Amino acid sequence: MPHDFMPGLAGVPAATSSISDVDGQHGILEYRGIRRNVKDIENNYWSAVRLVAKLPTIVAAWARLRHGDAPIPPRDDLGFSENFFYMLTESASHPLWADIFDDCLILHAEHTMNASTFTGLVTASTLADPYTVVASSIGALKGPLHGGANEEVVVMLKDIGTPDKARSYVERALHNKNKLMGFGHRVYKVKDPRATVLQGLCQRLFKECGSSPLYEVALEVERTAGELLNSKGIYPNVDFYSGIIYDKMGIDTDLFTPLFAMARVSGWLAHWLEQLRENKLFRPDQIYSGEHNRPYVPLTQR
Numbered sequence: 001m002p003h004d005f006m007p008g009l010a011g012v013p014a015a016t017s018s019i020s021d022v023d024g025q026h027g028i029l030e031y032r033g034i035r036r037n038v039k040d041i042e043n044n045y046w047s048a049v050r051l052v053a054k055l056p057t058i059v060a061a062w063a064r065l066r067h068g069d070a071p072i073p074p075r076d077d078l079g080f081s082e083n084f085f086y087m088l089t090e091s092a093s094h095p096l097w098a099d100i101f102d103d104c105l106i107l108h109a110e111h112t113m114n115a116s117t118f119t120g121l122v123t124a125s126t127l128a129d130p131y132t133v134v135a136s137s138i139g140a141l142k143g144p145l146h147g148g149a150n151e152e153v154v155v156m157l158k159d160i161g162t163p164d165k166a167r168s169y170v171e172r173a174l175h176n177k178n179k180l181m182g183f184g185h186r187v188y189k190v191k192d193p194r195a196t197v198l199q200g201l202c203q204r205l206f207k208e209c210g211s212s213p214l215y216e217v218a219l220e221v222e223r224t225a226g227e228l229l230n231s232k233g234i235y236p237n238v239d240f241y242s243g244i245i246y247d248k249m250g251i252d253t254d255l256f257t258p259l260f261a262m263a264r265v266s267g268w269l270a271h272w273l274e275q276l277r278e279n280k281l282f283r284p285d286q287i288y289s290g291e292h293n294r295p296y297v298p299l300t301q302r
Contacts, residue, residue: 005287010186014282015121019270020110024187029194031110108147108238108260110267112187116141120268122282124275137268138261144181147260150243151253153182157214157221157244166220174228182240183225189233198241205248212248 006012021030028035111117120137128136141147160169173180185192202215222236229235246256 008186009284014113014118015271015275017112017271017274019267019274020112022112022187024185024189027188027190027193027196029111108242108263110264110270115143115146116264117268117271121271121275124272125279125282127279130269130272133272134265134268137264141261141264142257147257147264149181149237149239150246150260151256153218153239154214154243154247154253154256156181157217160217160221162213163216163220166217167224170221170224170228180221180225180229182236183229184234185237188235188237191235192237194238195236195240198238198245199236202241202244205245209248212244214244214247218244 019032021033022028116137119140120133123136124130124133144152156169160166170180202212206212206215218240222240225234225236243253243256246259247253251259
């Protein structure tokens with residue numbers, strides 16, 4: 001039976017879900033029917049507790065993610081900067097930090113049928129345990145086209161260096177058909193609403209704690225890319241500003257994806273539970289592009 005081939009399963013429904021919804025044409029993101037904006041974070045399905053009260057636990061979790069079951073090393077060996085520990089010990093009660101942790105973790109917590117969620121669903125459909133579901137999702141999240149993208153954004157901004165070099169960098173990247181990290185989305189054809197929220201957090205953070213040279217470069221990159229790409233429906237996505245915030249908070253680049261994964265676990269497991277209710281093993285079809293009826297030649301005669 002002939003099938004239409006959809007690369008990357010673009011636009012092909014793979015499941016039904018009541019967890020979240022995205023309107024990519026209008027930049028609307030809803031969790032459990034609640035439209036995403038800064039004011040309704042604490043009414044959100046995912047945010048029952050202020051994370052700032054659990055910062056020591058978060059630090060321990062990051063350390064455990066990085067060092068496995070080995071004893072947690074001394075503070076100086078954990079990979080956290082002095083600025084990060086200052087934030088934890090001296091500024092944890094500040095409402096700005098609470099908002100940043102809430103927003104950053106809620107914004108990565110769930111986003112419909114993304115690559116890591118779909119990977120988790122495929123694993124869940126085999127009736128694997130939830131630990132394996134999460135592990136498989138983490139594998140998909142790690143890639144630079146998914147959860148690892150904000151690391152690549154920070155690398156890009158540091159490579160550019162100063163705002164006056166942003167235009168030449170963007171133009172050169174587009175001319176060479178290189179991907180501009182932090183731009184474009186498979187669903188959103190307007191600016192990612194999560195990027196808008198995170199940009200607002202950047203402004204609050206830098207107003208109180210001093211600006212970041214990365215942010216100044218990012219603004220010029222967005223302006224230049226806007227002139228060249230907006231007509232094609234390519235705008236900043238959630239990864240464009242999140243890494244700048246983490247960097248300013250003193251979080252090492254190689255911890256960005258573990259932080260992303262911590263947030264996404266709640267979404268992955270919500271989808272796991274939905275999958276179990278009416279489970280059917282994922283077994284998609286393929287379009288065979290090889291030859292038929294070739295004669296068999298024994299190995300000894302080849």
